[in-house]
Structures are given as structure tokens and as C-alpha cells.
Amino acid sequence: MIDTLFIGMILAYGFGASAALVFGRGSIGRWLVAVGSVLGAGAGLAIGIAVIAAGTPVEASIPGLFSFAGGLLVRLDSLGAFFLILIGLGAIPTALYGASYSKTYEDGRGSLRQLGLMLNLFLFSMSLVVMAGNIFTFLFAWECMSLTSYFLVITEANEPETLGAGSWYLAMAHISLVFLTILFLLLSGGDWSASFNSLRSGAAVLSSPLRNVLFVLALIGFGLKAGIVPLHVWLPLAHPVAPSHVSALMSGVLIKMGIYGLLRVVLDLLGGGPAWWGGVVLGVGSVSAVLGVLYALMEHDLKRLLAFHSVENIGIILIGIGAGLIFRSYGLITLALLGFIGGLYHTLNHAVFKGLLFLGAGSVLHATHTRNVEKMGGLIKSMPWTAFFFLIGAAAISALPPLNGFVSEWLVFQALLGGFQIPKPEMAIIMPLAVGMLALTSGLAAACFVKAFGITFLAIPRSPEAEQAHESSWSMRLGMGMFAVLCVALGVLPFAVVPQLSRVMTGLGGLPASPAAFSFNLTLQSPAAFGQMSPPIIALGLVVILGLIPVGMRIFRINQKRRVSATWACGQISQTPRMEYTATAFAEPLRRVFAQLFRPTKELSIDFHPDSKYFVQSIEYRSEILPWFERFLYRPLLEMFHFSARQVRRLQSGSLHLYLLYTSLALVLLLVVARWIK
């Protein structure tokens, strides 16, 4: 059954990829590409569900292929299956959406052949990453995933910013690969072909300094992909320039591969570690969460804003996982399980609501041809469906009940609140700090999404483009609608999801099967009854109350008349968009509150009328915030790189004789070395 589905998945992605090559442009080609991705992702989803339901890993190997490195080995356990489900849930709506969205490339701005081919290969290589059972398969799939996503990012290759962003992404992806290669070679003692099973048994006897080095390598290597601070710089560059449905996949699913890798290596292969590992993960997570949302607040490019929120949410996921690692090291198993479950649940939720938000941003971009929120406004009237779906996504990411973001943040909060059980006070004190950071993050996220939704969709259009906006096509709305339904479902039905997540974690790093202390029925209850909450009853209560208010108003014969009139503008006759509040102004108080971080610089140049300084002809205002990481971390690195490149360039004289000398010298040197090694 699973074998058939697996072959079906390969065939479906292959079908989608070849359809792109055969048809290229045209609606038939775009739809066949989407059909391939949907079927492939659907098969992956089914495999994932089957494996979690069965609870036993499935294995398959093709030793003949790449036999020099031990052959391809596929082994899917329930952790991999969870991420396979994640890929499926993220890919199906985005592929449907993409079928219509990619119509915009019919005019030749990007190659539809490349887009369709790479999309299917990308989805397949991600599926292979979570199924990999040995080092070679994992690194091979990982590299395929990075390369195919690079080609997806540079779909609009003619835009000047695209290639720059693509290069950043490619460079960061390969730095990640370097770290991961070192990690796996150290872990296996240099054996390329080692399977994960043998690594797991071998890791127990490694010395503890080596294990610490491996942990740091894993955190950096996988953190680069996940986008933790300060390794996040590629996200706000690459997400905005990619086609929007690709951004949705990258932000929703691709960066989660970093989380998968971290769990696989640190928890599964290494079997967990000392408490400070968890402390580092928790600290990195808290910093990423707060800085991510703070930078998002200052952003007025809708897709860059969402990219920074990915950094924030990766932070929240890592807070959960870090807490889990800490609890595990102290033997507090139920709490550890709660932390991991919170992290995994947020992983799933983030894929859903961030997918939805990126698709919504794509529809807005499609309709207005701008990503600058200052030029939008009033779209709720011209694009009612998109606005409604985006609002659901915005409320979900702000952790508002009864949607999904609330449930996972609640679980993470509950795990952190259990921190007082940690015997070491210096470790326990981290927990309240993390609680504060997480709460600040969710408050700021709510502020940021009031800004993002309010300025984009409400009030009056701020530009002619926004005025002429139109609603997206049905398949784009279908894609967003599927995500929106998932947002509500995951928010209202956690009791169906949480037990499955505890099954996923069973056996990883010695975590036992779901202990009896978990009772997840209608009410969500954390171990040792620390807190209880019932999302379905809250949702039901809200719906009932909302329904009863109008009924009550009828019963009490409240005046139901309504008149429409102009907005009151202090006696002014007409109201123009220039009187509206802008996104910059909206974020100004927070910019001042966090001025130490942002270090805003202001430039104001006023052009007065020559006759009187009381008449202003034009005002130019420019304000920037200090990009700490780009300036103080990456710029010196880049300068060093450029400097060494300049030094190396001296070797190049252009003289053929000199080059022949180099070649012969290199040959002699190689021969000597080869001889010596023998």
C-alpha cells in the first residue's frame, strides 16, 4: 500500500515536471503542472498519515543507485511522516493557487517551463529529505532541495533585485551544506554510506566534547535553513522576489526542513544532550522571535514583512523545542513532551497560516502590482474574498482564539510555565524570561498584523493601482480558502491533532509513549493539570454569543436604522487618501519605544516657496533603521571575502606560459602527495 503510494508520488511529480517541459506556456501546461504537484503531495500526505497510524517505520533501498555512497536508502519514521504531511498540506493549496497565479508569467517575465519543472522537483526533493535513511541520501536530497528552490526564487530573473537575492540564498544554502557535511562526517567517523540507524547507535559512545561540537554544527547548519537570528538575512531577501506561491512554500514548508533536521540530529541521532543545549535553542528561539517581529513591524513591503514573521515563528517553534530539550535533560518527560508537541504544533500551524498570508499577499500583488503597503488601501471592497482570508490568517498568526496560532502558543506557554519544576534555579529562571519574550512577541505580532491588514485592506485606496484592484480567480481563492479552513480546523480540533503529535515524538531521544497524564479530549489539558482550555467550547461560545447579540437587540427593540455619510474630517469638505494614517505612522510609537534597537535616522528636506517660508512647495522625508546584522556581521565578512578574492586575482596575469607553469606545478605536487599518502 505504502509502496504503491510512494511510486505514485514519484510518478506524479515526474508527470508534473515533464508536463512543464512539454507544454511550457499555456493554461493546459500550468494546470497539468498543478495536477502533478497536487497528486504527488496528496500521495505524500497519505503516506505520512499511514505511517503515523501504523506507528512503524517503512524502509526501502535502491543499493544499485549511487552505489559508491551506499546507495539510496529511504526510511520513513513517524517524525519524517509528520513533515511529509506538512509538505502535503502546504503544497496542495499552493499548487492550485499557482496554476492561476503563474499566468502572470505568460508574458515572458519568467520561464513557465523552469517554474513548473522546478516546483515539482522541489516538492519531491523535500519529500526525499524527510524520508532519507542514510547520510548520502539526506545530503543529496538536501542539496537538490536547495538548488531547485534557488531556481524557483530566480523565476523573475530579469528583475535586478532577484539575482542578488538569489545569490544570497544560494550562498547561505551552501554554507549550510558545508556545516551539515562536516556534521555528518564527524558523526559517522568519515563513513559516507552510514545509515541513520548505525549513526544512532554509534552516537552514544562519542565523547561529550565531540557531541557538543556536533550540536553546534547542527544548530548552525540547520539554523541557516530555518532562518534563526542572525542567520536569517536570506529570508527577507529571497521570499519577496520569488513568485508568491513559491514564497508560501518556502516560508511554510522549506524553512521547516531546518526544524526537521535539528530534531532528527539533536534529539534522534544524538539522543538529546545536557541542559545547556536546550538553553541555547531556547535563547536563540526567544531572540529570533522578538527580533523577527520587531523588524517585521518596521517593514512596508508586504512580502518582506511576512518573511520577517517567518523568523519570528521559527523562534516560537524553537522556544517549544528548546524547552523540551531542557526538560528532557532533567528527566521531566511529560513536560518535555509538552514542549516538543507545542513546537511541532506551531510548525504545522505556521505552515498553514503563513501559506495563507503569502497567498493573500500574492493576490494583492497580482491585483495592484506593488508590494508597498503605503500604496494600498480599500482592497476589502474590491477583493472581499482575499481580504476575508487574509484576515483569518492575520488573526491566526496573532494567536487569537479560536484559531490555530492560539492553541500552539498556549501549549508552548504551558510548557514554559512548568519550568519551576527544574531543580537548578539558574536554569529555571530562564523560563519566566522566555514567557515574557513569547508574550511580547505575540503582542507585537498582533500590532503588526493590525498594521498589515488595516493599511492594506481598509479605508480608502492610496493609489490608482489600488483603486483598480480586482478579485483573484477562483483557483487562487480556492487555495486560500483551503488554508483558511485548516486555520479554523487546527484551532478548534486540537484534541484530534495533539495525540498524533505525541505519537510522532514517541521513541525519539528515549521519549516514552504518550503518558497517561495527557488527557486531550474536548478540553486540552497539560500534564499534572497545570492548566486547561477547551478551544471547541470557546469557539462555540463565541459563535453563540455573536448570534445572540442581534437577537437580543431585536427583542429589546433596539433602533436598527443605519445611514451612510462622509467621514468626519474636522469640518473639511472632502477626504483624500493623503489624510489617512500610513503604515510608517502606525509603527512610529513602537519605533520610538525600541529606538535603542532600531537607531532610526531621519532626513527631512523642505523646499520653501521663494517668497515666504510659510508656504512649502515640497517636503521630502526619509527614515531608515539600522540593519545591525547586515552591517556589523555580514558586511565585514563580505569585505574579507572580496579582499581575499582580490589577492588571489594576482595569480591571474593573462600569460599562457605562466598558466602552463601552474598546471605542471600542480600536477607534480599532486603526484608527490599521492605517492606520499600511499
Next chain:
Amino acid sequence: MMSFLLEIGQGLLALALAPGLVGFVRWIKARLQARRGAVPWQPYFELAKLFGKDVVISSNASWLFRAAPYIIFGSTLAVACLVPTIFAPLPGDGVGDLLAVVYLLLLGTFFLALAGLDPGTAFGGMGSSREMTIAAIAEPTIALAIFGLALGAGSTNLGRIVTNTLANPILALSPGYLLAFAALFIVTLAETGRLPVDNPSTHLELTMIHEAMILEYSGRYLALIEWAAGLKLLIFFSLLANLFVPQGLATTLTPTSLLMAGFIFIGKLAFLGVVTAVLETRVAKLRLFRVPELLSVSFVLALLSVISSFLLR
């Protein structure tokens, strides 16, 4: 069925008392400022009048502007059903804990801020921006104060906290509880738009926050929002009163105990109302950019509360 009725009854009681509480604070304030002031039950007349008026909405506004008052009122009423006012532990104690209460209130704030942006005036945007800034900065304090309370009781459930404090009354005097109380009191002032954070009785564009957001509302929509704002004040007061000093809450379902608890509850509200009124006549409004400093004070208090609970365990 009985428990269900109790839950609803609590919510309705809070709903009925809320305008009176607002009027009472105003009345005390007027007296302290040597004015005669309107009668404490004036807000009931105001609500009745607003409910009778036509609604005028901006031509720029969308469906969100019309839906927001219901969502704000509904979410606040839902919270009022969860928070113990006269009886604890409530049968629906497992429906929503303190965290759920906080996030349900944030749901109302979120839609209020969106509704402020919808008509497209600068006032609304200004109010929304300020409201969300303050809400965001107050959030960590609330979470930590919850942590401090939960540490003592071993649960974030409201009912558990109350019964635990009832069983060990000395707990209410522990430094963890006292510091958490101080932190939550400051947050209450910020979240419910009282001085020194926001001035509930001004319509001056430089200072207003809450009033700026709802400037475009009228008629029954305004009535719903005003009522919800009063309810929010009452919710925060009952959290302060019943979580820290649960004495007087009914624990058995008899008419006399409920009646008794009702009177004690009104007494507690009146006490907090007087404290607020005195405070509001004594302090001036802070500049907006000073408010974060006040809130960081409350954050430090909450953090100290948690740390002292850790150390004293």
C-alpha cells in the same frame, strides 16, 4: 444544565454591573474634584439613549466596521462568563484559563484597532496605533503575572487559583502575590484606558487613545463598544479582587451564600473604583512615550514576583 446557567448568570451579572461601575468611578472622581457630577447610574441612561439613536457610518467603512462592535462585545462577554465574580470554582473552569482570558481580550482589542483604521481618518489610525503599542508592551507583564499566580496555585485555571488561595489565605500575603498584584494593577490602568495612560474623559486628539479609535462610531454600535469597555474594566477589577483576595466568593450553591457573595463582590468593586478615582485625581496623564517606562516598571514587578516565588518554594 445548572452549571451552564451559572456560567451565563455570571456573565449577565457582570454585564449588568459594568455601566454602574463606570458611573461610580466617574461620580467619586467628580466628588474628589469638588464637582457635583452625574449620578452613578448615568451610564445606563447613556446606553439606553445610544441604543435608540440611528447609526451613521462612514462611506469609506467596510463590513468590518459593522462587524467589529459585535466581535468586541461578544469576546468581552465571553470572558465575563469565564472570570469568577461571585462563585468559584465555576463549572466551566476548564473551558478557558487565564491565558485564554488574556487572548480573548486581545481578540477584542485587535478588532477595535482594525475598526479604528477602517473609516480612513487620521484620528482612528492614531488611536489604533497607540492602542496596539500599549497592548503589545503590556502583554509580557500580563503573562508573567499569570506565571507568578500560577506558581502559587500550581495551575493557570482561574478556579484553581481561587480555591488554592482560599485554602491557604496566607498565600495572598506572599511577596510573589503582592508583586504580581502591583504589576497587574498597572496593567489594568493601561488596558482599560485609565489615567495615567489614557484619559477616559477627553476628546483631545493629542492625548486620546480609546476615544480616537471609536470616534466614527454612533448609535447602537457605540453603545456596544462603550458597554464592552465598561465590562473590560469590571473584568480586570474582578481578576484583581477575586484572584488575590478570594475571600467572600461563594463556594456553595445556596441563595443566601450567592446573595452574600454578590454584596461582597460589589463592595470589592467599589473599593477598587475608589482607589482608581483617587489615583486619577492625583496623577496627571503621562506623555505617550513615557507609558512604556511605566509598563516596564510593571514588567520588572512581575518578574520579581516570579523570581521570589521561585526562591520561596
